[in-house]
Amino acid sequence: MEHSKNTKKESVGILKLFLLLLCMAGTSVFNQVLAAADQEPLKVTGVVFDELDTPLPGATVQVDKSTKGVITDLDGKFEIEVLPTDKLLISYVGYETKLVTIGDKKSLVVKLETKANELQDVTVVAFGKQKKESMTSAIETINPKELKLPTGNLTAALAGRLAGVISYQKSGEPGKDNAEFFVRGVTTFGYSSSPLILLDGFEISANDLARIQPDNIEQFSILKDATAAALYGSKGANGVIMVTTKKGKEGKPRVTFRHESRFSTPTKIPETVDGVTYMKLYNEAQFNDNPLLPPYYEAQKIQNTINGVNPYAYPNVDWYDELFKNFTYNQYYYLNVSGGSKDIQYYLAAAYTNETGILKNEKKNNFQNNINIGTYDVTAKVNLQLTKTTSFEVNMNSRFQNYTGPSVEANDIFNRVMDANPVEFPKYYLTDEEHRYDEHVLFGMNPRNSMANPYADMVKGYKDGFSSNILSQFSLNQKLDFLTNGLAFHAKVSIKTDSSHDSNRSYNPYFYNIKDYDELSNIYSLSQIAEGTKVLGDPANTRTANSHFYFETGLSYANVLNEDHELGAVLVYTQEENKNTAAEGSIQVTLPQRNQAIRARANYAYKSKYMAEASVTYNGSEKFDADHRWGVFPAMGVGYMISNEDFWQPLSEVMEKFKLRYSYGLVGNDNISDPRDRFYFLSDIKREGGYTWGKDFLTSYSGLKVNRYANPEITWEIARKQNLGMEVNLWRVLDIQLDYFMEKREKVYEKRAHIPATMGIINDIWGNVGEVKSWGWDGSADLNYVINKDAWVTGRFNFTYAKNKVTEREEPAYRDEYLRTIGWPVRQQWGLIAERLFIDEYDVANSPVQNLGTKAQAGDIKYKDINNDGIINDNDKVPIGYPSVPELSYGFGLSAGYKNWDISFFFQGQGRSSFFIDPYKISPFRNYRNVVSYIADDHWSQNNPVSHAFWPRLSTQDNSNNYKKESTWWLRDGRYLRLKNVELGYSLPKHTLRKVGLGNVRFYFTGLNLLCFSSFDLWDPEMGDNGLGYPLQRVYNVGVQFDF
Structure with missing residues (x-):
């Protein structure tokens, strides 16, 4: 149971x-x-765009881990059957591949981003590239977009935009408006303080740099310290400017077209007085000279001029208005096409720039005398991937320029405006009865003086010319990974040819003056003063040609071992030759100039925390004797990325990056004198003039003449550079870089002063005996902040503070120590100290004797007797003000955007510089010269004996022995702050552009040199002592850019 x-x-x-x-x-x-x-298949549709919301035809849409896939159509659309659990890989050449999960989505909108630019993560350095994170050198880079200003000169955009660069522009003349620029200031009083300039690794001139199109620039860098510049050996002592141009990238063809219309007008022109004021002031000046003389300009002439009686008999000429236009119109066109596949990439670009001057043309001439420059730039860069490990690159940069302008220098024309007064004659006369059939221009002239007619000088002829500059580069790159991973070989050949042809033609003007004038009938008759010519004379032609050959080959190595050890090395051999094949004159210039070097660099980083770098260059220059021809230039640098330490992580949200670095090294400079003065180890002997001897070397005898004595000890300048730097990133939006630098420049080539005349040597003896010490700070701060999907803001501030002093210079044995330049900056201003103007003759009699050539009078400048010897002379000159090159340069600006609108502005300024007003150039009445309004408004007179007036007493005589001396009276503070540029832009909506096949269309307005704030208002303070020359230009620009 x-x-x-x-x-x-x-x-x-x-x-x-x-x-x-x-x-x-x-x-x-x-x-x-x-x-x-x-798992039943779903039909999914979608469209693929790029970051500009342009459809991408031909994009690959493939099921992940499957061979199933489709291609997008011309509108970037696709349709594919997939399972809900599938994932799609969407790819396109030149773009980052994107992985998309399907889920329950039946419609997809996919946006692909362009592959990250290599140059965003690495920096172009000497003979290669380096990761920014592992660098120990001081290199400053700038976004090339900031260099796109409405000017035909790239150097004009440098001022205040790069930490470590001091730059200023002294002329606005088209074609001759290059800015002067220095890396970390002036560090030598030798022949050249200009930096080495490289375009894609090839040395170019400052004029070549000025004409580079900013649209073609990929990266613009300044190499400031020894580890950055030491590989350039005997050419890198003054710093290096490196320009890298754009290359083609994988992807569909991209087209960019840009057009700009530019309206230019002078920022400021010195004002001159009208004719009536001129005559009254001239009479005052003559009275100061001799009170007994009757007025030079009679009251009737003054009154007739006031009443506007016949302007040919009683001229009242505004010469600035007669010679120059208020504005001029320029144009710029740019087109580029780039793209390619995995095997071939291309970048093709062409640009046309038209620049015109503000000079007026004479209608009776059959030629144009105004400046007109047409520049054509053509760039072609093709990269061929021959095999998986071999690539070949061809790079062609060409510039062709046509020039037309006046037969005399345009800058001189502006200066000559001061050489003509407004009442002596008009620019030309209307024909009288006797000359009514004359076809030539009847230019005005006064027979009583040698005063020039500036209008006749300007329109009497023209210059025209053509120049071509062609740079061809061929590069072969071979990976050698089969030997060891990361090893590569490269070879490069560069050839640059420059040629120019200039022609100058002019006629001799016919000059006239009024012989008789009948005031009742208002008819005048003319008298010919100078016979002219009716046709242009034979052309004066000038031709130049230059060729530059450069060869480079080497090995490079870059690898990461065990994920922690980053290694890099470069070994390069270079050889170059420069020929001036059409130069006339000195054999020193026509002989080829050659340079050879072996260069090596090694760098190491451990866990991206600790970095070290060492380099050495063995450089040879044919300028020096065999015992000094070769030099060794070593450098080293170390860095410490503190923010990569584990203990730093709590601070990383605030300070994501904190890096310290230090460098030390030697760099050379073999450009120590004029190119006509080469081969210092040889004597320069010619059969001209013979030799001299005796008291003051006044006795001579024909025979051989020694122009220069051989000195086999001459060698290059040596720069010992040190740099301590810091890099910080705050809140992932603000990058800060700060550097302190020091340099000791040795063996500066200078004229010897300790060789007495009793040696019997009348020619100057030169040697490497000078020394300069320089130091300072430079830094930058860059803000990049995205507010939301519609709004963003960026900002930039940078500064350079660079001081120097001469520590060794051979000078005469001055009795007064204060006359020595040792201890003072290079290009320091020197002059007399002006105390005030003499009040009266008693004041003159009881003051030190002014041993300046003429007896001082009341209203003249009273100078300080520095050495208390009772005499004012050159021994009383002392350092005054600051150097002529600014010690401080800075710039700051902001850019912001909201949806389709963007706006930006940038201020640029300089300080701690001084310049002299040249009193000789603006002195009135010398040869009946013109008068600047500033003098008319503020000068000493018997009725207004102001002791600190701008101008001393007026005089019709040459009183230059008193006022012409460089002194504090004419010294001016060169500091200023300028609103350099403002830009407002609007981009058309993307959805509208897609309908017509466009990627982007942007309209923009740009203003250049809009405002300037300075205590000096006679002319633009940036021009310094060239204030009477061709003025700087204010530019209003309207542009449009299309991207396809």
Whole structure:
């Protein structure tokens, strides 16, 4: 019975187990049925765009881990059947691949981003590239967009935009408006303080740099310290400017077209007085000279001029208005096409720039005398991937320029405006009865003086010319990973040819003056003063040609070992030759100039925390004797990325990056004198003039003449550079870089002063005896902040503070120590100290004797007797003001955007510089010269004996022995702050552009040199001592850019 119960229980248990298994099986089958239902294919549609919201035709849409896929159509659209669990890989050449999960989506909108630019993560350095994170050198880079200003000169955009660069522009003349620029200030008083300039690794001139199109620039860098510049050996002492141009990238063809219309007008022109004021002031000046003389300009002439009686008989000429236009119109066109596949990439660009001057043309001439420059730039860069490990690159940069302008220098024309007064003659006369059939221009002239007619000088002829500059580069790159991973070989050949042809033609103007004038009939008759010519003379032609050959080959290595050890090395050999094949004159110039070097660099980083770098260059220059021809230039640098330490992590949200670096090294400079003065180890002897001897070397005898004595000890300048730098990133939006630098420049080539005349040597002797010490700070702060998807803001501030002093210079044994330049900056201003103007003759009699050539009078400048010897002469000159090159340069600006609008502005300024007003150039009445309004408004007179007036007493005589001396009276503070540029832009909506096949269209307005704040207001303070030359230009620009 008991057994039966147990059996029954077991049967019931087995039944329950069976039912449980059956339920589980049913559930499994049910789930499989449901899963099968979910795996039914879905039809998914979508469209693929780039970051500009332009459809991408031909993009690949592929199911992940499958061979199934489709290609987007011309509108970037696709349709594909997939399972809900599938993922899609969407790719396009030149763009980052994107992985998209399907889920329950039946429609997709995919945006692909361009592959990250290599130059955003690495920096172009000497003979290669380096990761920014692992660099120990001081290199400043700038976004090339900031260099796109409405000017035909790239150097004009440098001022205040790069930490470590001091730059200023002294002329606005088209074609001759290059800015002067220095890396970390002036560090030598030798022949050249200009930096080395490289375009894609090839040395170019400052004029070549000025004409580079900013649209073609990929990266613009300044190499400031020894580790950055030491590989350039004997050419890198003054710093290096490196320009890298754009290359083609994988992807569909991209087209950019840009056009700008530019309206230019002078920022400021010195104002001159009208004719009536001129005559009154001239009479005052003559009275100061001799009160007994009657007025030079009679009251009737003054009154007739006031009344506007016949302007040819009583001229009242505004020479600035007669010669120059208020504005001029320029144009700029740019087009580029780039793209390519994995095997070939191309970048093609062409630009045309038209620049015109503000000079007026004479309608009777059959030629144009105004400045007109047409520049054509053509760039072609093609990269061929020959194999998986071999690539070949061809780079062609060409510039062709046509020039037309006046037969005299345009800058001189502006200066000559001061050489003509407004009342002596008009620019030309209308024909009288006797000359009514003359076809030539009847230019005005006064026979009583040698005063020039600036209008006649400007329109009497023209210059025209053509120049071509062609740079061809061929590069071969071979990976050698089969030997060791990261090893590569490269070879480059560069050839640059420059040629120019200039022609100058002019005629001799016919000059006239009024012989008789009948006031009742208002008729005048003319008298010819000078016979002219009716046709242009034979052209004076000038031709130049230059060729520059450069060869470079080497090995490079870059690898990461065990994920922690980053290694890099470069070994390069270079050789170059420069020929001036059409130069006339000195054989020193026509002989080829050659340079050879072996260069090596090695760098190491451990866990991106600790960095070290060392480099050395073995450089040879044919300028020096065999014992000094070769030099070694080593450098080293270390860095410490503190923010990569584990203990720094709590601070990383605030300060993501904190890096310290230090460098030290030697760099050379073999450009120590004029190119006509080469081969210092040889004497320069000519058969001209013979030799001289005796008292003051006045006795001579024909024969050989020694122009220069051989000195086999001459060698290059040496720069010992040190740099301590810091890099910080705050809140991931603000990058700060700060550097302190020091340099000792040795062996500066200068004229010897300790060789007495009794040695019998009349020629100057030169040697490497000078030394300069320089130091300072430079830094920058860059803000990049995205507010939301519609708004963003960026900002930039940078500064350079660079001081120097001469520590060794051979000078005469001055009795007064303060006359020595040692201890003072290079290009320091020197002059007399002006105390005030003499009040009266008693004041003159009781003051130190001014031994300046003429007797001082009341109203002349009174100078301080520094050495208390009772005499004012050159021994009383002392350092005054600041150097002529600014010690401080800075700039700051902001850019912001909201949806389709963007706006930006940039201020630029300089300080701690001084310049002289040249009193000789603006002195009135010398040869009846013109008068600047500033003098008319503020000068000493007997009725207004102001002791600190701007101008001393007026005089019709040459009183230059008093006022011409460089002194504090004419010294001016060169500091200023300028609103350099403002730009407002608007981009058309993307959805509108897609309908017509465009990627981007942007309209913009730009203003250049809009405002300037300075205590000096006679002319634009940036022009310094060239204030009467061709003025700087204020530019209003309207542009449009299309991207396809």
